[in-house]
Amino acid sequence: MANANTSTLERESPAATNSIASTEGFDHGLERLENAPQWLLELKRSQWREFLALPMPTPKAEAWRFARTGNLSLEGYQLPTDLPDADKKSVLESSHLFESFAGKMVFANDQLLEQTAATQEGLIWSPLSNAMSEHGALLRKFFMTFTPDLGSEKFQALHAALFSNGSFLYVPAGMEVSLPFVAYHTACGQGTAVFPHTLVIADAGAKVHLVDIFQSARKDTKNFACGMASIFAGPGAQVSYQAIQEWNLETLSFHLNTVSAERDSNVETIMVSLGSRQARNEQHISLNGPGGNVDNYSLSVPIGNQEVDQRTLQSHKAPSCRSNLLYKNALQDDSRTVFSGLIKVAELAQQTDAYQTNRNLLLSNSAEATSLPGLEILANDVKCSHGATSGKLDEEQLYYLLSRGISRKRAQELLVFGFFEEITSQLENEELREHLNSWIGRKFHATPPTKNLEG
Amino acid sequence: MSSLDLRNLKINVGGKPIVKDFSLTVPKGEVHALMGPNGSGKSTLAKALAGHEDYEIVGGEAFLNGQNILEMETDEISRAGLFMAFQYPSEIPGVSIANFIRAALTARLAENEELDAAQYYRRLYEKMDLLKIDRKFTARSVNEGFSGGEKKRCEILQMAMLQPQIAIMDETDSGLDIDALRIVSEGVNTMRGPNLGILLITHYQRLLEYIVPDRVHVMWDGRIVRSGGKNLALELEEKGYDWVKEEVAAV
Numbered sequence: 001m002a003n004a005n006t007s008t009l010e011r012e013s014p015a016a017t018n019s020i021a022s023t024e025g026f027d028h029g030l031e032r033l034e035n036a037p038q039w040l041l042e043l044k045r046s047q048w049r050e051f052l053a054l055p056m057p058t059p060k061a062e063a064w065r066f067a068r069t070g071n072l073s074l075e076g077y078q079l080p081t082d083l084p085d086a087d088k089k090s091v092l093e094s095s096h097l098f099e100s101f102a103g104k105m106v107f108a109n110d111q112l113l114e115q116t117a118a119t120q121e122g123l124i125w126s127p128l129s130n131a132m133s134e135h136g137a138l139l140r141k142f143f144m145t146f147t148p149d150l151g152s153e154k155f156q157a158l159h160a161a162l163f164s165n166g167s168f169l170y171v172p173a174g175m176e177v178s179l180p181f182v183a184y185h186t187a188c189g190q191g192t193a194v195f196p197h198t199l200v201i202a203d204a205g206a207k208v209h210l211v212d213i214f215q216s217a218r219k220d221t222k223n224f225a226c227g228m229a230s231i232f233a234g235p236g237a238q239v240s241y242q243a244i245q246e247w248n249l250e251t252l253s254f255h256l257n258t259v260s261a262e263r264d265s266n267v268e269t270i271m272v273s274l275g276s277r278q279a280r281n282e283q284h285i286s287l288n289g290p291g292g293n294v295d296n297y298s299l300s301v302p303i304g305n306q307e308v309d310q311r312t313l314q315s316h317k318a319p320s321c322r323s324n325l326l327y328k329n330a331l332q333d334d335s336r337t338v339f340s341g342l343i344k345v346a347e348l349a350q351q352t353d354a355y356q357t358n359r360n361l362l363l364s365n366s367a368e369a370t371s372l373p374g375l376e377i378l379a380n381d382v383k384c385s386h387g388a389t390s391g392k393l394d395e396e397q398l399y400y401l402l403s404r405g406i407s408r409k410r411a412q413e414l415l416v417f418g419f420f421e422e423i424t425s426q427l428e429n430e431e432l433r434e435h436l437n438s439w440i441g442r443k444f445h446a447t448p449p450t451k452n453l454e455g
Numbered sequence: 456m457s458s459l460d461l462r463n464l465k466i467n468v469g470g471k472p473i474v475k476d477f478s479l480t481v482p483k484g485e486v487h488a489l490m491g492p493n494g495s496g497k498s499t500l501a502k503a504l505a506g507h508e509d510y511e512i513v514g515g516e517a518f519l520n521g522q523n524i525l526e527m528e529t530d531e532i533s534r535a536g537l538f539m540a541f542q543y544p545s546e547i548p549g550v551s552i553a554n555f556i557r558a559a560l561t562a563r564l565a566e567n568e569e570l571d572a573a574q575y576y577r578r579l580y581e582k583m584d585l586l587k588i589d590r591k592f593t594a595r596s597v598n599e600g601f602s603g604g605e606k607k608r609c610e611i612l613q614m615a616m617l618q619p620q621i622a623i624m625d626e627t628d629s630g631l632d633i634d635a636l637r638i639v640s641e642g643v644n645t646m647r648g649p650n651l652g653i654l655l656i657t658h659y660q661r662l663l664e665y666i667v668p669d670r671v672h673v674m675w676d677g678r679i680v681r682s683g684g685k686n687l688a689l690e691l692e693e694k695g696y697d698w699v700k701e702e703v704a705a706v
Contacts, residue, residue: 376665394545402528403530403533408528414547421549440554
């Protein structure tokens with residue numbers, strides 16, 4: 001890496017011992033976990049061995065087709081050290097997007113800086129660093145018991161081995177909380193690697209809404225982010241989850257998410273991919289009980305040389321479930337997206353309704369969107385469809401906007417907002433919807449990275 | 456005097472001459488009707504003046520208040536004060552009418568100016584009431600799933616909000632039932648005044664019963680072949696376009 005060559009010996013030495021790809025780094029990470037129970041330490045050790053044993057992805061691997069696998073090197077990233085107070089202060093200042101919320105946590109480099117206590121009796125809203133000791137039994141029942149396994153097994157293992165914190169939300173049976181819980185995760189410092197973890201458990205009939213915000217303190221630091229979010233919706237539970245990924249454009253990121261939906265539960269998730277030079281998003285949805293219903297949305301607005309690589313699996317394991325997946329990408333400049341999705345319907349999962357749609361809007365001639373939709377259906381009484389389209393902005397629509405005096409740039413932006421409206425209109429939280437619109441808008445005024453980042 | 460001033464315009468579509476030597480002046484404060492049979496070049500003229508790429512202006516001049524609009528981009532022409540009410544307006548999924556009109560008005564402001572939201576909605580609702588458009592339409596996507604009449608009313612709503620100096624209305628009466636025609640015409644009539652010039656492109660005399668023109672021009676084979684007062688429209692209605700064709704042939 002260029003920065004390793006130019007950095008001083010002083011800066012190089014801690015980086016060498018903390019490197020995320022080295023066993024010294026792993027051991028160092030374990031030392032930082034003061035409250036971890038024995039089972040978790042064992043899990044981490046075995047996952048570390050798993051990480052070392054698994055090969056790096058290659059372009060030939062089916063789960064990595066069309067992705068830039070040459071850009072996944074883990075060299076040059078290290079676990080974070082303690083942050084100076086000034087940095088903590090500025091992270092806290094940039095972590096309040098919501099006026100109204102049920103709970104809030106602020107993490108900088110996976111270290112908890114601020115937390116609002118849960119006020120509801122029986123509800124747990126706790127940083128994982130505390131939950132490990134205080135709610136060990138509950139945590140053990142769910143923690144990493146269901147992983148996406150859609151190609152990033154090596155990075156899942158790395159996450160398990162190196163994660164140190166994140167948010168843990170448990171909502172007891174029948175409790176409904178309408179305001180969102182919000183967790184901010186900020187990466188700070190050159191070369192820092194972060195492993196944010198999110199675990200949501202909604203017990204029977206509970207209702208809950210969680211928002212994760214992923215951001216970088218600075219625009220120019222090269223970071224590695226490998227996050228996992230797991231949602232467990234119990235019978236009749238309603239869960240809404242949004243992940244806003246706004247890492248800087250130098251970051252290599254993984255978001256490896258799962259949804260587990262029991263009988264009659266309703267889950268809606270939205271992944272908003274804005275940042276990262278290369279983003280790998282995996283989403284595994286498992287419908288385990290009859291009447292389960294999952295809506296899974298994603299939108300991305302890559303610019304410059306960004307790549308957004310999306311892999312999904314909708315797995316219907318019980319009858320009479322519905323899942324609906326809609327992924328929309330609007331690509332500018334030389335950016336690329338890959339969408340590869342599979343609907344799997346088990347033999348007993350009769351009366352399944354499963355839909356999978358990927359729509360790509362190509363705003364530049366050199367942008368490239370690849371779509372690999374798939375179905376694997378073993379039941380005979382199902383409604384399933386998949387569709388993928390890629391196209392440019394409609395010239396007649398553009399002309400119509402221009403003919404009203406709207407500039408070309410603004411007209412394109414409006415049409416892109418229109419393109420995403422199908423997803424953004426799903427957001428009931430008005431504050432979030434407004435932020436989302438301004439984030440998308442920013443991708444039209446941002447300066448794309450000037451250089452090819454592959455070197 | 457401010458006006459739309461067209462001199463010897465020649466317009467090709469796909470290399471084929473459609474408008475051939477067309478000259479017309481529409482001063483502000485007047486309503487001019489441009490009539491003619493299908494294929495005479497009326498709509499080609501309209502779309503070309505609004506800067507559509509498929510319509511190639513190969514000769515002549517076009518001025519809006521003395522500004523040469525042939526050298527301007529589509530959006531600049533609009534901001535200079537020319538409004539086009541389309542015969543077949545586009546549907547824009549996901550863009551609400553309120554946001555669309557707001558963007559068009561914002562485009563007319565200086566960079567550091569902002570539109571007053573409360574004032575904007577007050578004006579928007581006022582114009583919608585006038586055109587008998589349900590206020591719920593503000594949240595609907597532009598023209599998406601609208602009936603023909605709703606689309607035309609939405610065009611007139613935009614015209615009322617943008618307050619152009621010259622409006623070209625392309626077959627605004629087509630596809631309208633008698634009630635919608637009355638509402639649209641009333642809307643246009645309330646906008647009439649010394650600050651607005653209108654070029655009304657129409658096939659039929661029917662619309663001119665509601666929006667009474669100051670001048671009527673007949674277009675045939677890419678040029679104006681006859682001009683007169685409002686009675687010319689009545690004469691056309693009675694005798695049909697063949698009458699004009701025969702007259703032209705005789706000359």
